[in-house]
Amino acid sequence: MEKFRKLGIIEPILKSIQEQNFEKPSEIQEKSIPLILEGKDVIAEASTGSGKTLAFASVIIKEAERGKGIQALILTPTRELAEQVSNALQRFSKHKHLETTAVYGGVPINPQMRDLRAADIVVGTPGRILDHVSRRTISFRDVKILVLDEADRMLDMGFKDDVERIIKECPSKRQTLLFSATISDDIARLAGKYMHKPVEVSAEAYVDPSKLTQVYYDIEDYNKFSLLVHFLKHEKADLVMVFCNTQRNTDFIADNLKEAGIDALAIHGGHAQQKRTRTLEKFHSKHASVLVCTDVAARGLDIKGVSHIYNYDAPRDIKDYIHRIGRTARAGKEGKVINIIASRDYENFQRVMHNDEFKIKRGETPQIERIMARFKEPRAGGFGRGFNRGDRGFSGQGRRFERGFSRGREQYSREGRYRENDSHSRPYRERENRAEGYRPRREFGHGGNNFRRRSEGSGEHRENRPYQRRDDSRRSEHGSENRTGRFHSRDDRYGGNRRFKRSRNFGGRR
């Protein structure tokens, strides 16, 4: 306890620390708390489980006073993390009573409005916070401390503009603390723009490398699931997390594990908030020992006792790999990371293997019993067509994915406009979904409004059509059918017209 006291932590927090049986400060706490308590802006390179919450709680609880408006604002990328940080703050402030409110999307807004009136500390996700800003149900007038928690993930999830808008709403005289597992150029730029002479500290990952084993198994696509089941049944494990890249895969794997008699739960951004909370509760209380999840849904969660991490889909980038493995080998416990790699993972996994920091050994594939998956395999963006169809590589499926992705991006910018007009009604879920590879149907332009807008929305487009038809007939008068061939069907006429434009130019030059 003396060590905590020496850092300058106030008595009421020390009491709570004692109750929680913390023996000594973690590395990030040791390095950052003295600076934070001096009132400096601090950039802390620290990941989940490093003990960063206490680092910023130490100053917030010291400075905040009951009933003086919202004096501290903490932005988090996910709802779960908001809830987790809020609970931790409540624990740390048990002996200096302060009101902490968590605000995030996916749950009714009215109770949050009521709670915000009495709040001293607010923890929330950017989308819902901006929602409150536009409704004028939150005021940042009294904010003295602003914390950007898991800043890298907030930027990854596309919250950059939202975060900046919120920062601009806060008084310029404030202390800003930024916590991030990785400090990218974007993070550095954000810090440069909004922080005042920040001091940088970093802590080694809380994960103990000597306790962490990392292996990969190179296996045919059609055997991936069987190998996963084999390990889940044969490896002695405590809690297990199985990571997938998409929501569809997550559901698919969880459903099939259940079919194979394994107690598995799925969690991803496509689930309603209540379901996500319930799932996590079940997992925390060890009612189920396997959690199949996406990176987004699992991000920032402090789940104790995870002994095994399975990468069923290789993570798309190294940051995700770091976050995934950071769930295990914590607090002196052993941990194992098992990468199940098939041809479709090669590209992603190569990036991980190129990084010498990870000591990943190749494992000898054991004799496995072939398990037939019962539920239909997801199609877009995931596997090959059909679970037992062998190694299809990237050919058909890959191309489909790319096509979808570029559409997604195009839509993404369009969403920017939508959001401006429509305040912040649908920010969070969609961003989370997008990060997990899911795009709502309307984004493909086949559905409802979008279709109307595209095909007949602009006057320009509508007027073009009769004009095109006239051109078509003129073209036939000028004997250019030979260039364009048939133009009887609507599509052909449209395509034909484009070709005709070329021929018209040609005619002009002649």
Ligand code: AMP
């Ligand atoms: P955090 O990174 O803040 O989410 O903390 C991760 C977990 O470590 C939480 O369950 C904390 O209660 C716990 N923790 C924080 N600081 C310490 C410490 N000094 N000693 C032991 N556990 C801690």
